[in-house]
Amino acid sequence: MLIMKNITKTFHPGTVNEKCALKGLNLELAAGDFATIVGSNGAGKSTLFNAITGAFYIDRGLIVLDGEDITYKKEYLRSKTIGHLFQDPLKGTAPHMTIEENMALAYLRAKTSSHAFFSRINAADKKKFRENLALLDMGLEDRMRQPVGLLSGGQRQALTLLMATMVTPKILLLDEHTAALDPATAEKVLKLTKDIVAERKITCLMVTHNMHQALELGNRTLMMDAGTIVFDVRGEQRADMTVDDLLEQFAKQAGKQLDNDRILFSKAQK
Amino acid sequence: MGSIITLSIVQSALELGCIYALVALALFVSFSLLNIADLSTDGCFTLGCAVCAAVTLAGHPILALFAAMAAGVCSGFVTSFLQTKLGIESILAGIIVNTGLYTINIAAMGFASNINLFASDTMFTWAKEHIGGTWYKLIVVILIVAAVGLLLSLFLNTRIGLSIRATGDNPDMVRASSINTGLMVTIGLCVANAMTALSGGILAQYQKSCDINLGTGMVTIALASLIIGESIIGRGSMLKRVAGVVLGSCLYRFIVAIALRLNVPAECLKLVSALIVAIAIALPYLKRQAVFVRQRKAARAQNQVYLSEMNTEQSTEDGGGRSC
Numbered sequence: 001m002l003i004m005k006n007i008t009k010t011f012h013p014g015t016v017n018e019k020c021a022l023k024g025l026n027l028e029l030a031a032g033d034f035a036t037i038v039g040s041n042g043a044g045k046s047t048l049f050n051a052i053t054g055a056f057y058i059d060r061g062l063i064v065l066d067g068e069d070i071t072y073k074k075e076y077l078r079s080k081t082i083g084h085l086f087q088d089p090l091k092g093t094a095p096h097m098t099i100e101e102n103m104a105l106a107y108l109r110a111k112t113s114s115h116a117f118f119s120r121i122n123a124a125d126k127k128k129f130r131e132n133l134a135l136l137d138m139g140l141e142d143r144m145r146q147p148v149g150l151l152s153g154g155q156r157q158a159l160t161l162l163m164a165t166m167v168t169p170k171i172l173l174l175d176e177h178t179a180a181l182d183p184a185t186a187e188k189v190l191k192l193t194k195d196i197v198a199e200r201k202i203t204c205l206m207v208t209h210n211m212h213q214a215l216e217l218g219n220r221t222l223m224m225d226a227g228t229i230v231f232d233v234r235g236e237q238r239a240d241m242t243v244d245d246l247l248e249q250f251a252k253q254a255g256k257q258l259d260n261d262r263i264l265f266s267k268a269q270k
Numbered sequence: 271m272g273s274i275i276t277l278s279i280v281q282s283a284l285e286l287g288c289i290y291a292l293v294a295l296a297l298f299v300s301f302s303l304l305n306i307a308d309l310s311t312d313g314c315f316t317l318g319c320a321v322c323a324a325v326t327l328a329g330h331p332i333l334a335l336f337a338a339m340a341a342g343v344c345s346g347f348v349t350s351f352l353q354t355k356l357g358i359e360s361i362l363a364g365i366i367v368n369t370g371l372y373t374i375n376i377a378a379m380g381f382a383s384n385i386n387l388f389a390s391d392t393m394f395t396w397a398k399e400h401i402g403g404t405w406y407k408l409i410v411v412i413l414i415v416a417a418v419g420l421l422l423s424l425f426l427n428t429r430i431g432l433s434i435r436a437t438g439d440n441p442d443m444v445r446a447s448s449i450n451t452g453l454m455v456t457i458g459l460c461v462a463n464a465m466t467a468l469s470g471g472i473l474a475q476y477q478k479s480c481d482i483n484l485g486t487g488m489v490t491i492a493l494a495s496l497i498i499g500e501s502i503i504g505r506g507s508m509l510k511r512v513a514g515v516v517l518g519s520c521l522y523r524f525i526v527a528i529a530l531r532l533n534v535p536a537e538c539l540k541l542v543s544a545l546i547v548a549i550a551i552a553l554p555y556l557k558r559q560a561v562f563v564r565q566r567k568a569a570r571a572q573n574q575v576y577l578s579e580m581n582t583e584q585s586t587e588d589g590g591g592r593s594c
Contacts (some may be wrong), residue, residue: 055445074450076449076451080444081449090440093435094435094439095439096439096505097435097436104427105436109433118428118429120429213471257548
C-alpha cells in the first residue's frame with residue numbers, strides 16, 4: 001500500500017541549524033498493515049508522517065501510495081486519501097463550526113469529486129453522522145448543532161478520528177493521538193481506533209511512546225533512530241517480545257540507549 | 271421619541287440599512303469567517319458605484335448591477351492574488367488595492383470625479399412604474415438583500431463554503447485536510463468583494479449619482495454593522511447570522527438617522543459615525559467586564575464572610591497559645 005524508498009530530508013541546509021531529519025529511510029507497508037513506531041526524541045517520527053502527507057517535499061527518494069507516485073503531489077491533493085491525527089486534539093477540528101458542519105466538511109471533501117464545489121449534505125447523510133457519533137458513546141449525537149469548541153479534548157480527538165475515517169482513507173497516520181488525553185479518555189479513543197482500523201482493514205501507522213502499546217497494537221513494530229528505521233519486527237518474533245527485549249534491540253541496533261524520557265517513564269509506570 | 275422617528279425616517283433608514291447590509295455581509299465573509307481584514311472595501315465600494323453608474327448611464331440599469339459585481343470579483347481576485355501568490359500581508363494587500371482602485375474608479379467614471387444619473391433610467395424607475403406607491407425602493411432593496419442573504423447562507427453550507435469557513439477557523443486542520451487554502455481565500459474574497467461592489471452599485475442607482483469619495487470610511491461602518499448584528503444574534507446557523515448582520519446594518523442606520531434628527535450638524539456626521547462604531551465594537555467587551563465586576567463584587571462579599579470566620583477561628587486558636 002505504501003512504499004517509501006531512500007527518503008532523505010534535510011531542514012535548513014547550509015546553516016548552523018542544519019538538521020538531517022530523514023536519512024535514506026526505507027519502508028514498505030502491505031495493505032491492512034498496522035505498524036506502531038517508537039523512537040527517541042528527534043528520531044524523525046513526525047517528519048516521516050509529514051513527508052507522507054506532503055507538508056514538505058523530500059530532498060531525495062520515492063513515495064508510492066496505493067500504486068501512485070505521490071512524491072511531488074501537492075499536500076491538499078494527496079491528503080484526500082490520507083487520515084492524519086495529531087497529538088494536539090485541537091488541531092483536527094474547526095472550533096467555531098458545529099459538530100455537524102465539521103463532519104460535513106470531512107465527508108464532502110473525501111467523498112465528492114474535487115470539482116463538486118457546491119455539493120451539500122442531505123438528511124440521509126445527517127442520519128449517518130448521528131449513527132456514527134452514537135458509536136463513540138459520548139453523547140455527541142445529541143449535540144450535533146453545537147460548536148466543536150465546547151467539546152473536551154478527548155471528545156474532539158474522538159470526533160477527529162471519526163472524521164478522518166468517515167470515508168476509508170488509504171492510510172491512517174496517528175501521531176501520538178492519545179498522548180494529550182487523560183488515561184480514561186485515552187483508553188476509549190484507543191479502543192475506538194483499534195475497532196475502526198480492524199473493522200475497515202485500514203493501513204495504519206501509529207507513533208506511540210508507550211512500549212506496551214507498541215507491542216500490543218497492530219501487527220508490526222518499527223523503531224526509528226536518527227532518521228531511519230533501525231528495527232522492524234512482526235509475526236511470531238514480535239508476539240514473543242517483551243518491553244525489555246524491545247529496549248535491548250534498540251540499544252543493539254542504534255548503538256545507544258533509548259533516550260525518550262516519556263518512553264522510559266511509561267515503562268516505569270507499568 | 272414619537273416625534274423623532276417618523277415613518278419616512280424609518281423608511282429611508284431601512285432602505286440604506288439594506289443597501290449597506292451587503293457590505294456588512296462582505297465583511298462577515300472576509301473578517302468573521304476568513305479572519306482577513308480586507309481594507310480594499312472602501313475602494314471596492316466606490317468601484318461598484320462607478321462601474322454601475324457608467325453602465326447605467328449607457329442605458330443598461332440591470333446589466334449595470336452585474337457589471338458592478340464582476341468588477342468587485344476582479345478587485346477581490348487581485349487582493350487575494352497579492353496575498354496567496356505574492357506573499358503580501360493581507361492588510362497590506364488590501365491597502366495596496368485600495369490605493370490603486372482610486373485611479374481605476376476615476377477611469378471608470380470617464381476620468382471625472384462624479385457622475386449623475388438624474389436623466390437615466392435605473393431599476394428604481396422601473397420599480398416605480400411597476401410597483402408604485404411610496405415603498406417601491408424598499409421593496410426592491412429588501413428583495414435583493416433577501417436573495418443575496420439566502421444564497422450566501424446556502425453557499426456557506428456547501429462543500430466550498432464549509433472549506434472557506436474552516437480555512438479561517440483552524441488553519442492546522444485545513445492543512446491536514448485536502449483543502450487548498452489559497453483557493454479558499456481567493457473564492458472568499460471574490461464573493462465578499464462582489465457583494466461590496468453590488469452594494470455600491472445599488473447605492474449609485476438609489477441616489478442617482480456617484481462620487482469618487484463615496485466609499486471613504488465604508489469599512490468602519492460595515493464593521494460596526496457587522497458587530498452590532500453579531501452581538502445581537504450571537505452564534506447560530508448561517509442563515510441566522512446572515513439575518514443578524516442585515517439587522518445590524520439597519521440598526522446602525524437608525525442610530526445615524528436619530529443623530530441627524532437631533533440636529534447634529536452634517537459636518538460632524540463622520541465623528542458621530544466613528545463614535546457609534548467605537549461604542550458598538552466596545553460594547554460586547556464592556557458587557558463581559560460588567561458581568562465580571564458584578565461577579566467579583568458578589569464573591570468579595572461572600573469572601574469577607576469567610577475571612578472573618580477564619581479570623582475568629584484563628585483568634586480562638588491563638589488564645590490557646592500557638593507560637594506562630
